[in-house]
Amino acid sequence: MSTRHPGAADPPAGTETAGTGTNSTETSSAGAGAGSTETSSARTGSTGAGSTGAGAGSTEASSAGTGAAIIRAPESTESARGAAHYHPAPPRPAGGRNPVGLGLPGADTDQAPPPGAAPAPGAAPVLDTAPAPGAARVPSTACETGTTRETGSAPAPGTAQEPDVPQAPGSTVTAGAGRTSVPAGATGPGRAGATAPVAGEATRPTAVPTDERYARAALTRILEPGDEHGGRWLRRLGPVELLTRLTTRTGQDPELAGVSPRRLEGLRARAAVARPEADLAAVAACGGRFVVPGDPEWPSQLDHLGDTRPLGLWVRGGPDLRHWALRSVALVGARACTPYGAHVAAGLATGLAERGWVVVSGAAYGIDGAAHRGALAAGGATVAVLACGVDVPYPRGHAALVERIAEQGLIVAELPPGDHPTRSRFVLRNRVIAALTRGTVVVEAEYRSGSLVTARHAQRLGRFTMGVPGPVTSGLSAGVHELLRGDALLVTDAAEIAEHVGDMGDLAPRRRGPLLPRDLLAPTAARVLDALPSPGTTATVTDLARAAGTSVDETLGRLYELHSLGHVERHGAAWALAPRAARRPNARRGGA
Numbered sequence: 221m222s223t224r225h226p227g228a229a230d231p232p233a234g235t236e237t238a239g240t241g242t243n244s245t246e247t248s249s250a251g252a253g254a255g256s257t258e259t260s261s262a263r264t265g266s267t268g269a270g271s272t273g274a275g276a277g278s279t280e281a282s283s284a285g286t287g288a289a290i291i292r293a294p295e296s297t298e299s300a301r302g303a304a305h306y307h308p309a310p311p312r313p314a315g316g317r318n319p320v321g322l323g324l325p326g327a328d329t330d331q332a333p334p335p336g337a338a339p340a341p342g343a344a345p346v347l348d349t350a351p352a353p354g355a356a357r358v359p360s361t362a363c364e365t366g367t368t369r370e371t372g373s374a375p376a377p378g379t380a381q382e383p384d385v386p387q388a389p390g391s392t393v394t395a396g397a398g399r400t401s402v403p404a405g406a407t408g409p410g411r412a413g414a415t416a417p418v419a420g421e422a423t424r425p426t427a428v429p430t431d432e433r434y435a436r437a438a439l440t441r442i443l444e445p446g447d448e449h450g451g452r453w454l455r456r457l458g459p460v461e462l463l464t465r466l467t468t469r470t471g472q473d474p475e476l477a478g479v480s481p482r483r484l485e486g487l488r489a490r491a492a493v494a495r496p497e498a499d500l501a502a503v504a505a506c507g508g509r510f511v512v513p514g515d516p517e518w519p520s521q522l523d524h525l526g527d528t529r530p531l532g533l534w535v536r537g538g539p540d541l542r543h544w545a546l547r548s549v550a551l552v553g554a555r556a557c558t559p560y561g562a563h564v565a566a567g568l569a570t571g572l573a574e575r576g577w578v579v580v581s582g583a584a585y586g587i588d589g590a591a592h593r594g595a596l597a598a599g600g601a602t603v604a605v606l607a608c609g610v611d612v613p614y615p616r617g618h619a620a621l622v623e624r625i626a627e628q629g630l631i632v633a634e635l636p637p638g639d640h641p642t643r644s645r646f647v648l649r650n651r652v653i654a655a656l657t658r659g660t661v662v663v664e665a666e667y668r669s670g671s672l673v674t675a676r677h678a679q680r681l682g683r684f685t686m687g688v689p690g691p692v693t694s695g696l697s698a699g700v701h702e703l704l705r706g707d708a709l710l711v712t713d714a715a716e717i718a719e720h721v722g723d724m725g726d727l728a729p730r731r732r733g734p735l736l737p738r739d740l741l742a743p744t745a746a747r748v749l750d751a752l753p754s755p756g757t758t759a760t761v762t763d764l765a766r767a768a769g770t771s772v773d774e775t776l777g778r779l780y781e782l783h784s785l786g787h788v789e790r791h792g793a794a795w796a797l798a799p800r801a802a803r804r805p806n807a808r809r810g811g812a
Contacts, residue, residue, distance in 0.1 A: 427514055427515070427516075428512055428513075428514040428515055431460050432458075432459050432460055432512070432514075433510065433512055433532075434496045434497070434500070435459035435460045435462070435463040435496075436459045436510075436512045436531050436532045437496035437499055437500055437510055437532065437636065438463055438491070438494040438495075438496040439454070439459060439462065439463060439531050440499075440531050440532060440534075440634065440635065440636045441490060441491075441493075441494040441495075441496070441499070441636050442463075442466060442487055442490045442491050442494055443487070443531065444644075444645075444648070445530065445634040445635065445645060445648045445649070445652075446528045446648040446651060447528075448527045448528055449478040449479050450462075450531075451526070451527030451528055451529060452478070452527050453475065453476055454527075454531070455527060456475065457475060459531075463491070466487055466488055466491040467488070467491045467492065470488070472484070499636040499637055499638075502611065502636075502637040502638065503534050503536070503610065503611070503636075503637050506536060506610065506611045506637070507536060507537075507626070508534060508535055508536040508537075508610055508611075508631075508637075509534075509535055510532055510533075510534055510535075511532060511533045511534075511535050511541060512531075512532040512533075513529070513532075516542070517535075517540055517541050517542050518533075518541075518542060519541060519542045519545040519656055520542070521545065521655055521656065522652070522655050522656065524655055524681050524682075525651060525655050525681075528651065530634045530652060531634070532634075533632050533633070533634065534609065534610045534632070534633045534634070534635070534636060534637065535610070535630060535631070535632055536610045536611075536626045536630065536631035537625075537626050537627075537629055537630035537631055539601070539629070539630055541603075541630060541632065544578045544601060544603060544630065545578070545603075545656050545657070547576065547577055547578055547658070548577065548578035548579070548580050548603065548656065548657040548658060549572055549577050549578070549579060549580065549657055549658060549659050549660075549661060549717060549721055550580045550581065550653045550654065550656075550657040550659070550660040550661065550674065550678070551565055551568060551569055551572075551579055551580070551581050551587065551588075551591035551661050551663065552581060552582065552587060552588065552591075552650075552653065552660060552661070552662055552663070552665075552671040552674050552675075553565060553586060553587025553588070553662055553663035553664045553665055553669075553671050554586050554587055554663075554664040554665055554666060554669055554671065554696050555584055555585045555586035555587075555588075556585075556586060556696070557586040557587050557590070557663070557664045557696065558664065558690075558694065558696055560664075560690065560691075561586070561587055561590075561663050561664035561690065561696065562586070562587065562590040563590075564663055564688055565587045565590040565591045565594065565663045566590045566591070566593060566594035566597075567594065567713070567714075568591070568594070568661065568663070568688070568713065568714050568717065569590070569591040569592070569593075569594030569595040569598075569600075569602070570594040570595065570597060570598040570600075570714075571713060571714025571715070571717075572595070572600070572714045572717060572718070573594070573595040573598040573599070573600020573601065573602070574598050574600065574714075575714060575718055575722075577600075577601075577714075577718065577721075578600075578601040578602065578603060578629075579591055579592065579594070579595040579600065579601070579602045579603070580602070580603045580604075580605065580653055580656060580657050581602070581603075581604065581605075581653070582604065582605055582606070582607070582646075582649065582650075582653065583604035583605075583606060583614075583615075583618055583621065583622055583625065584615065584618075585615060585617065585618070586664075587663045587664060587671070589618060589621060592604060592621060592625060593621070595629075596624060596625070596628055596629075601628075601629055602625055602628070602629040602630075603625075603629055603630045603631075603632060603656075604622060604625045604629070604630070604631050604632070605632045605633070605649055605652050605653050605656070606622075606631060606632070606633040606635075606641075606649070607633070607635070607641040607642075607645040607646045607648075607649040608633060608635055608639055608640050608641040608645070609633055609635050609636055609637040609638050609639045609640075610626075610631045610632070610633045610637060611637045611638065612637075612638065612639070612640060612641075614640070614641055632652075632656075634648075634649070634652065646670060647670055647673055650670060650671075650673045650674040650677060651674075651677045653674050653677075654674050654675075654677035654678040654681060654683060655677070655681055655683075657678075657683065658683060658684060658721040659678065659683050659684030659685065659686060659717070659720060659721040660674050660675050660677075660678040660683060660684070660685055660686065661686045661687070661688065661711060661717060662674075662675050662685075662686070662687045662688070662699070662700050662703060662708075663687075663688045663700070664688075664690060664694075664696045664697055664700060665696070665697075665699035665700050665703075666695055666696055666698060666699050667698055667699045667702065668699075669699050671699070672699050672703065675687075675703055675708065679707060679708075684709065684720045684721050685703070685707065685708045685709065686708060686709045686710070686711045686717060686720065687700040687701075687703045687704045687708045687709070687710060687711070688700065688710075688711060688712065689701065689704065689710060689712075713728075715728040715729060716728045737785065737787075738787065741782075744768070744770060744774065744778055745778045745781055745782060747768040747769065747770065748764060748768045748770070748775055748778040748779060748782065749782055749787055749788070750768075751764045751767035751768040752764065752788060752795065752796065752797050753796070753797075754797075755796070755797050755799065756796070757796065758791050758794035758795060758796040759794060759795060759796070760793060760794055760795075761775055761776050761779065761793075761795070764779070764795065779795055786798055786800060
């Protein structure tokens with residue numbers, strides 16, 4: 221259905237617009253009775269009309285152009301806890317002013333008019349149209365590539381238009397460049413009812429201006445992860461102003477206090493060579509995106525880190541990071557782990573994945589790798605938080621594992637594409653793992669293990685901290701045991717972990733030893749049975765009555781009761797233990 225906005229001028233001849241008119245209305249439903257309404261107003265004049273009738277879908281007014289209204293399928297809600305990973309198409313963000321000296325797209329062009337401002341006399345309304353022949357296309361989001369399109373823009377001639385919403389079961393959705401087609405409506409890893417993600421698709425909603433996104437991308441090249449001074453500058457000045465001061469000014473700056481002049485000059489040297497447009501193109505080429513505070517996909521629990529909060533996160537993979545982080549657990553431990561530790565980590569990850577939890581770790585050797593493999597083996601969800609760029613497979617021996625995680629889960633990093641890890645970056649990466657998840661489980665760790673750093677971050681942030689005990693003779697478990705002597709919780713399986721981090725009533729089963737037949741005997745019968753001599757030896761009723769401290773008649777009655785239950789047997793006037801009753805369960809095999 222096509223409508224005209226009152227007072228809107230006709231588009232130029234030969235211009236293709238979204239849908240069939242200036243205002244294009246596309247209605248799709250992700251399921252019967254789906255529901256929330258979301259309005260995005262990146263430009264003025266956008267209007268949204270809700271649909272009527274039973275089971276109406278969600279309404280999102282995408283304001284990529286003046287008066288454009290597009291009805292989209294509903295985004296997954298928090299109550300689903302990441303079960304549905306559908307990503308509706310975003311409005312095209314308004315262009316912003318460029319930081320000086322970086323050559324960022326959108327400088328003094330493609331500006332959105334201020335709210336309430338009328339267009340210039342004789343000027344045509346701003347429309348999302350296909351670029352003019354030979355003109356370079358300005359990407360509207362961090363992850364746009366030539367295989368993706370903006371909301372409201374016409375597809376390139378000869379290319380198939382990708383659907384914005386999941387199609388009916390049986391149809392297929394192309395999963396971007398270099399990816400195979402997946403059935404629409406297919407479920408994601410370990411998440412019932414989840415929509416199959418489309419890797420690298422630049423159709424995620426955003427309310428962050430383009431200049432701010434580019435400034436944050438540049439700052440990830442300039443500031444080290446967890447830089448408190450940089451976080452304080454960012455909080456006071458904002459990303460665009462901070463980048464401008466680092467790229468255009470020299471000497472001391474009173475707003476950039478807290479560091480030495482030499483350190484400030486080093487940051488300015490980094491700023492001079494920062495090229496955020498190249499980094500955004502690199503992450504888009506590998507099917508990724510750049511998520512910043514203010515994006516719907518941004519995990520708000522990272523804000524608990526204060527001034528050490530990440531400037532942004534470079535993400536590879538299709539699922540929604542925020543939804544997955546709502547129900548996630550970190551499994552960390554020693555790199556040089558024992559077979560016992562690797563077995564326990566894989567079992568915990570498998571059990572958590574089967575319960576619908578997302579396993580988060582660092583993709584390192586040892587416990588991290590075992591945790592990722594356990595979740596992947598169960599067809600579950602897993603997230604790897606790297607201390608390098610998302611396109612750098614580290615360690616090299618886990619290159620295949622990292623690629624599989626990118627296909628089935630998510631790869632997350634603070635550092636821009638191409639950056640390599642350092643010793644300090646590994647330690648600083650751990651705070652992101654702790655803040656991103658509901659709780660942290662340490663499987664094996666020495667006294668100086670980096671896994672204990674993750675656990676201490678989790679404790680400071682008020683997250684659950686858990687540990688798996690090991691042999692007291694193992695130095696690899698000494699750090700875990702020290703953690704358990706403090707405020708950490710002892711866990712041995714996935715059910716106990718879910719009891720701590722899960723919802724109310726999600727309790728682990730009560731555990732006890734096996735129930736033996738003699739446990740059901742009455743106290744007098746149990747005393748008579750205990751009074752019987754060792755197997756192969758008999759005793760009279762009088763002797764048994766004296767040993768049990770009861771009368772002869774009571775003893776005889778209990779002996780016949782025990783005989784009917786198979787505990788004793790009679791040999792003339794004497795009694796003896798039955799061969800079956802003489803056997804005891806093997807406690808080391810759980811009573812089996």
